Amino acid sequence: MFTSIDLNKLINLFKYDQTDPLLFNSSMFLFLFLGLLFLYQLLSKSQRGRIYLLIAFSMFFYYKSSGFYFLLLVFSAVFNFFMGKWIFISQSTLRKRLILISSIIFNIGLLVYFKYTNFFIQIINSFGSAKLNPLDIFLPIGISFFTFKALSYVLDLYLEKMEPERNFPNFLLYISFFPNILAGPIDRASRFLPQLSAPLIIDDAFVGKGVVLIISGLFKKAIIADYISTNFVDRIFDLPTRFTGAENLLGVYAYALQIYCDFSGYSDIAIGIALLLGFRLMENFDSPYQASSVAEFWRRWHISLSSWLLDYVFKPLQMKFRDLRTLGNAMALVVTFVLCGLWHGASWAFLFWGALHGFFMAFALFTKKPKNYIYAKLGIKNSKLLRYFQTFVTFNLIAFAWVFFRANSFETALQVFTQIFTFFHASVFLQFVPGYPVVTAMIILGFILHFVPKSWEIRFQEYFSRTPLIGKAIVLAAMIWLVIQVRSAEIQPFIYFQF
Amino acid sequence: MISEKLKNTIISSLDIDDFDLKDDTTADEVPGWDSLSHVNVILDIEKEFKIRFKSIEVLKLKNIGDLQKLVDSKLNSTN
Known part of the structure; x- marks a missing residue:
């Protein structure tokens, strides 16, 4: 029986x-x-x-x-x-x-x-x-x-x-x-x-790169993204009014990290699995928050989708509207990104998120000449300082747009911003670190890893490819063990901070 | 071979210093030639050579050699 x-x-x-x-x-x-x-x-x-x-x-x-x-x-x-x-x-x-x-x-x-x-x-x-x-x-x-x-x-x-x-x-x-x-x-x-x-040839380089991608993908998706979402981000977005502006702002940044780790982590695993079977899939993410403009962000974020939209939607539209010059380019951008938003899901929120991205880039197109003129006057064109500044602004624009992508409703999204702008209480930052040590550590680690230069990443991959199979298996097993630990870890209790 | 006139039009449209353009050079190898500036390059070529491309003709281009051939074919058909 x-x-x-x-x-x-x-x-x-x-x-x-x-x-x-x-x-x-x-x-x-x-x-x-x-x-x-x-x-x-x-x-x-x-x-x-x-x-x-x-x-x-x-x-x-x-x-x-x-x-x-x-x-x-x-x-x-x-x-x-x-x-x-x-x-x-x-x-x-x-x-x-x-x-x-x-x-x-x-x-x-x-x-x-x-x-x-x-x-x-x-x-x-x-x-x-x-x-x-x-x-x-x-x-x-x-x-x-x-x-x-x-x-x-x-x-x-x-x-x-x-x-x-x-x-x-x-x-x-x-x-x-x-x-x-x-x-x-x-x-x-x-x-x-x-x-x-x-x-079909599966050589050591394929296996090495495949295993590295699976390990890093598991780390990003099943450890960073899953942990910070359950223990922090979800709570903020479920009821933003329960938290101070400081926590909401951290929640917005943490969500930007979470969605990157979740999606790029899953892509990395997919690419890694394909490599183990002897197939090269196209690269999908290239440290997108390192971008210094929204247009550059889209050359680094979900590349397989953005290049698809570029080739089959944006370019034909751009050609059709070309006599309108910059206005035509801007129109093509907005239409393409409204469709990009809708592709992500059938809702006004996604449509709005896509339209925001379209408007960011259209705005950048119209202000390109005066901006370049000012940068040249100030003598900061092509300077590192300017690039850092632009990267910071770009990240904030994208994080802003993510709020509409993530929030359960338009009202919730507005609540997040209301809390940030009218109820900030910066002192809460100091209590946040000891209150949520693991969440803080994961957010910091996640961002540090994101801003590591590409050459380091490649060097690590090459180094790892050369380690013997048993070494790779041990690291992979350790990562799987870690994933299980994180998954079975108790949810961090919710903390009310004093301000 | 890429004609001097085409080369100069592209370079001045992108506002860059001299760049060696060969038949098999692709747009993404040329500094400043990205998806947004692309349309300006095409418009400047149309204006300079007094020709008009069809959208599909431009979409089919793979490299600058193709672009040169397309420009030549347009010039021949108007003569």
Whole structure:
């Protein structure tokens, strides 16, 4: 009897459970991934065998979080595979354009249906007198990511940046590749597909870099981000009025660190896992808070998305509006970033967050000439001091915008700023440090690591790649142990500070 | 080969000192030529050569060699 119960439990572990996707920092994933690596090694002689194994694993991975919607991946792959081919063989520009437009309508239509239908219903309800009921639509996980991957393929074929893939399983793997299906990077077909036709070689450098990325990703996501969010940031954003302005300001900065560590940490793990399988995914984060302008921030933050928007939304708009010069550029920026905001989620808050970024950059465009004139007059153009100042201002603008991204409502976001500007109580800083020693230490450590020069990072990676396998395994095991410790640590009690 | 006229137009549009532009040079290798200044470079070329590009033609460009070819083809078709 016991065995039958255990068997059921075991089967359930492998079944679709919407609340329990296979996140990389779960022990279930670790266990399955080690199994996958073992089979992958057995198939080292068969390139095709490896690709089929990865497709099967990717389908299971998706099934685990979204059930039979994994068929959507297959459907999207079939459709875009043939549309891409059709664009390529069509002779007339008009026909190419018509095929492109229909594939865009199909892909975006799918995304809009699953992700935005209820948002539109909400908008219609707020204007009209007729009240529509929200629909019960399941949101297939990662749909924003794989739709954009698929679109990059047809768009690049239209722009003649690549040739179509001949082999359907290769294309299916590109769409469904499990390391980046849930949260990116949104890899480009033109970078990924050639890797499937070349011999798969996993050398020491791949393994070394992969393990470093997994370790640093776990540290950022499962230690820094998870710890400071549960023990500090969430409390501030749940009820900003309960805290002084000083705590709110710290909360805003800590959230900027948390979202970076969370997202870039997850990306690092995804890139690391892909490296262990012999694939290079594109870089997704490059110490974004080191940026000295909002435009530079977007060249360093979620690079796979920002470069996607740059190539397929901003550049075409910019060309269309080019006769308006700076105004045209500014309009293209605002439209692109409003869409960027909406891509993050179907809500006014995301739209507003995106629009803010668009306005920051548009403002910078219009003030570029006078600013340069003033800097030149003051003799500080290209000086380090100016760069530090600009980095500080940029960080604060971005942290400001994050408040709208994170807050549960627009009112909550405004409360955060009201507390900061009218109820600051700087003395609370001094009590904060001894009150929350671990949170403080993690915030400081997180920011220090963020501002470490890139050359140090590369040197560390190279050094780590050269350590023997056993050394790497020990460090990885230690990190996993640390993650478990942090996860099972008791939540820090809430403290009321005196002021 | 990149013509002197094209080279000078690009360099003055970006407001930079001399830069060696070759056929396979890409925009991101040239200082100051980023996604925002790109449109000004294109506009200045159109004005200097009295030509008009289609958006798609500009989007397809991969390097300065492609740009030179596009400019040449426009000049030939207007002659």
